[in-house]
Amino acid sequence: QTVVTQEPSFSVSPGGTVTLTCGLSSGSVSTSYYPSWYQQTPGQTPRTLIYSTNTRSSGVPDRFSGSILGNKAALTITAAQADDESDYYCVLYMGSGISVFGGGTKLTVL
Amino acid sequence: QVQLQESGPGLVKPSETLSLTCSVSGGSINGYYWSWIRRPAGKGLEWIGRIYTTGSTDYNPSLKSRVTMSVDTSKNQFSLKLSSVTAADTAVYYCAREGYAYDLGYWGQGTLVTVSS
Numbered sequence: 001q002t003v004v005t006q007e008p009s010f011s012v013s014p015g016g017t018v019t020l021t022c023g024l025s026s027g028s029v030s031t032s033y034y035p036s037w038y039q040q041t042p043g044q045t046p047r048t049l050i051y052s053t054n055t056r057s058s059g060v061p062d063r064f065s066g067s068i069l070g071n072k073a074a075l076t077i078t079a080a081q082a083d084d085e086s087d088y089y090c091v092l093y094m095g096s097g098i099s100v101f102g103g104g105t106k107l108t109v110l
Numbered sequence: 111q112v113q114l115q116e117s118g119p120g121l122v123k124p125s126e127t128l129s130l131t132c133s134v135s136g137g138s139i140n141g142y143y144w145s146w147i148r149r150p151a152g153k154g155l156e157w158i159g160r161i162y163t164t165g166s167t168d169y170n171p172s173l174k175s176r177v178t179m180s181v182d183t184s185k186n187q188f189s190l191k192l193s194s195v196t197a198a199d200t201a202v203y204y205c206a207r208e209g210y211a212y213d214l215g216y217w218g219q220g221t222l223v224t225v226s227s
Contacts, residue, residue, distance in 0.1 A: 055211070099157045
């Protein structure tokens with residue numbers, strides 16, 4: 001079974017820029033996988049940041065952007081803030097009705 | 111504004127069946143896919159499966175043999191059953207609505223289910 005890969009952890013300085021990636025254990029991520037990105041802060045419900053590769057969900061600041069970088073989907077956060085410290089998950093649509101979450105990236109802002 | 115609320119027992123014995131219901135308010139259940147996702151303590155999110163309002167289902171292959179989903183459009187509810195549970199099924203279970211481009215745009219608050227004797 002194909003595994004969706006994410007960096008387990010990442011850190012960024014306040015005001016800095018960070019790019020999180022979402023790949024496949026076998027193959028390349030493309031827009032056909034409809035990559036989406038979710039943010040989950042401890043104790044909170046996940047919320048959509050990006051869907052369909054690069055469409056920001058309603059109310060999400062434009063500091064968050066999605067793209068395809070090489071063979072992976074990517075989430076870029078600019079001007080990082082303390083409350084960006086969260087777990088970030090990508091989801092890929094594998095076809096045949098199946099979606100798969102990546103393992104998540106724990107982002108630290110310090 | 112669409113709201114989802116999970117309900118069901120918070121404690122299930124090993125080998126028994128976990129049963130949860132998600133109630134949808136603020137909008138019709140018709141015309142959408144409805145999903146279940148879980149997050150075990152200390153681990154990441156896991157997609158369990160989804161159901162369309164016609165009753166058509168798609169399940170995570172790793173759980174498929176134990177999962178059953180159903181929908182009751184008259185009650186604006188859908189349900190999850192997970193059989194033969196073990197401690198590894200202990201998790202916060204979420205229901206969610208899948209929208210355009212597979213976006214899980216609406217989530218319930220989640221409910222903790224513990225598998226223990």
